[in-house]
Amino acid sequence: MFEPELFGLSSPALWSLAQSLVTPTLGFLFLYLMRLPLAELSFLPKTQYTPPVWVVPFFAHGSTFVLVALLSANLFLNWSYERERADGIKPELFLVRELDTSGQHLVKVAVVVKSYDGLSGFRVLANGYDVFSSGRNCVTSFQCTATAAKAENDAREFIMRRLSGGSVFELNKTDSLPKEIAVNHYLASGQNYLDVVSENSGTGLCELSVEIDLAAEAGQYERYLLEIHPYRDPRGDEEPKHRGPLLKQEVFYSGGTGSGSTVPRYKTSAIERRNSVCEKIRISLNLTEPQARALSSDADFAAYFVSRQKEYVCETIGKPIPGCRSGP
Amino acid sequence: MRSELVKILLNCVIAGIIGYVLAIWFGTGLASPPSKVVENFAQFENVRLPIAARTERELKSIVIRLKGEVDDFGRVYVNNRQVTSNEDPIRPFRHITWRDKDDDYVRRYMVNRANPIDPEVEVRKFLRKGSNWIMVELENSRWGACSMVLEILANGNQLEGSPFFIPQREQIDGSLSNPFLLQRFRELSVKTSELKEFGIIPEYDALCARVIFAFELH
Numbered sequence: 001m002f003e004p005e006l007f008g009l010s011s012p013a014l015w016s017l018a019q020s021l022v023t024p025t026l027g028f029l030f031l032y033l034m035r036l037p038l039a040e041l042s043f044l045p046k047t048q049y050t051p052p053v054w055v056v057p058f059f060a061h062g063s064t065f066v067l068v069a070l071l072s073a074n075l076f077l078n079w080s081y082e083r084e085r086a087d088g089i090k091p092e093l094f095l096v097r098e099l100d101t102s103g104q105h106l107v108k109v110a111v112v113v114k115s116y117d118g119l120s121g122f123r124v125l126a127n128g129y130d131v132f133s134s135g136r137n138c139v140t141s142f143q144c145t146a147t148a149a150k151a152e153n154d155a156r157e158f159i160m161r162r163l164s165g166g167s168v169f170e171l172n173k174t175d176s177l178p179k180e181i182a183v184n185h186y187l188a189s190g191q192n193y194l195d196v197v198s199e200n201s202g203t204g205l206c207e208l209s210v211e212i213d214l215a216a217e218a219g220q221y222e223r224y225l226l227e228i229h230p231y232r233d234p235r236g237d238e239e240p241k242h243r244g245p246l247l248k249q250e251v252f253y254s255g256g257t258g259s260g261s262t263v264p265r266y267k268t269s270a271i272e273r274r275n276s277v278c279e280k281i282r283i284s285l286n287l288t289e290p291q292a293r294a295l296s297s298d299a300d301f302a303a304y305f306v307s308r309q310k311e312y313v314c315e316t317i318g319k320p321i322p323g324c325r326s327g328p
Numbered sequence: 329m330r331s332e333l334v335k336i337l338l339n340c341v342i343a344g345i346i347g348y349v350l351a352i353w354f355g356t357g358l359a360s361p362p363s364k365v366v367e368n369f370a371q372f373e374n375v376r377l378p379i380a381a382r383t384e385r386e387l388k389s390i391v392i393r394l395k396g397e398v399d400d401f402g403r404v405y406v407n408n409r410q411v412t413s414n415e416d417p418i419r420p421f422r423h424i425t426w427r428d429k430d431d432d433y434v435r436r437y438m439v440n441r442a443n444p445i446d447p448e449v450e451v452r453k454f455l456r457k458g459s460n461w462i463m464v465e466l467e468n469s470r471w472g473a474c475s476m477v478l479e480i481l482a483n484g485n486q487l488e489g490s491p492f493f494i495p496q497r498e499q500i501d502g503s504l505s506n507p508f509l510l511q512r513f514r515e516l517s518v519k520t521s522e523l524k525e526f527g528i529i530p531e532y533d534a535l536c537a538r539v540i541f542a543f544e545l546h
Contacts, residue, residue: 001378002488004357006350010379033332064336065343072347073355080351082358085459085542086372092408093369093540119441121410128368128505128535130467135401135413139420140437161433165424168400168469188508193368199410202442266408267456275444277408282369292508302516310526312470318423323526 004077011077018070025063032060092267094280097246099212101285106295108215109187111194114178116144117207121199124210126186137175148176166318185304189292192285198228198254198278205230206254206278212246225249228279232270233257239265246283254278356382356546365503370463370538381483383546384457388483392462394447395477395491400469402476406454406462415443461542466494467535474536495537504535
């Protein structure tokens with residue numbers, strides 16, 4: 001079912017075609033090499049005739065040519081590989097922004113989700129770990145809003161109404177915006193990636209503003225703002241570069257260029273935007289061993305994740321267990 | 329006879345070359361190159377469409393089917409468009425009991441993004457001529473395992489390797505993360521194993537798998 005094909009003929013079909021040509025080809029080759037006349041053909045009535053001189057060479061060469069071509073094509077169909085598609089597809093998967101941290105004595109790297117439309121999808125991943133996302137942290141009406149006081153009230157009301165029952169979601173948190181998530185402990189020496197993904201949902205547009213904050217030992221701060229808008233780029237037809245340095249501020253218009261029916265960088269429709277990827281930005285940073293240690297010592301690493309796990313388990317298990325304080 | 333033999337041999341060489349050229353240029357459904365990881369982003373799997381489903385004209389249907397429960401967060405994309413997931417807006421509240429049973433609190437609190445959540449979707453309309461890709465992402469929560477099963481059918485026939493059991497290798501695809509970070513998690517996992525549910529394993533909150541199935545539509 002998955003065999004290779006040539007002009008609609010599968011590899012087994014080509015084999016059987018080649019097999020059926022073997023006997024006549026050998027016959028014609030014998031006559032041709034022995035310079036014998038084609039005295040009789042089994043499927044013709046026995047009559048006296050003299051075939052023209054070109055018949056035997058023509059069929060000997062012709063059938064040999066077809067047979068060898070079939071065999072060769074079949075062999076190479078089965079021995080060859082399709083071209084690698086990853087390299088062709090990669091440019092439409094994400095944009096890369098390189099953050100140069102060389103020589104810096106970093107003490108903190110944080111991602112700050114500054115604003116968000118409330119209905120689109122977004123995710124922030126650090127080295128393949130979810131650190132904050134709409135699908136996990138913004139699942140109730142009081143989460144990920146810019147009105148912290150109202151969100152706290154609504155959350156209190158929610159906790160009061162919730163009698164029991166667990167969930168893999170942390171429903172008692174408001175995660176009001178702006179929300180800062182320190183990602184120190186998700187970084188390590190070598191190549192690190194922070195992924196900021198924004199997607200249109202079935203209902204919403206994709207407005208997202210995320211800042212990458214770096215704090216250095218000397219109390220210096222560096223901030224890099226990524227703004228994602230759902231509209232067409234008012235600046236014209238220029239696409240953002242696939243790879244480039246992380247700028248202090250970069251605005252992405254995910255609706256595409258000023259004209260055209262597709263968003264070239266993601267090859268998505270600029271007209272039908274539901275559930276389409278708006279932006280996928282990979283922030284690439286390289287850390288040396290001392291830099292990684294300064295960001296996350298072993299003790300801090302363990303303390304952070306044990307505390308995070310305890311917070312999560314106590315929040316989501318939905319019943320009192322030893323080690324968690326009781327009550328809603 | 330020698331000249332005839334030379335002519336036949338020459339004929340064979342030309343035919344062999346032409347067979348090679350035809351196979352390379354016009355052959356479809358050639359063997360897939362081995363899978364590879366692209367920039368710690370995804371595992372690339374090149375797959376073949378079945379015979380009689382390799383051209384725009386022949387391919388009538390591509391169905392993606394999520395089999396069973398997705399544990400914990402699964403999403404499927406076709407050419408940068410999400411086509412299904414398990415992001416059901418009522419899922420966060422599914423196991424909650426409320427003090428006041430008369431009120432519809434779920435409707436009040438849920439955030440409905442109207443994301444596609446059908447376990448079986450027809451995605452033919454999202455395909456284009458040339459290279460196409462189906463990306464499957466699976467993330468773990470801080471509870472339990474991380475697994476999903478997915479079928480892809482072209483004109484009603486399972487694709488090569490389908491159903492796909494994800495993650496295909498280990499519980500977490502280490503190639504999608506930083507190896508030193510994973511090593512730290514593994515060490516911490518050993519150190520915190522006595523803490524039972526408060527212990528740490530590398531799979532918590534991890535992107536367990538991101539697999540891209542790429543295929544060509546002629």
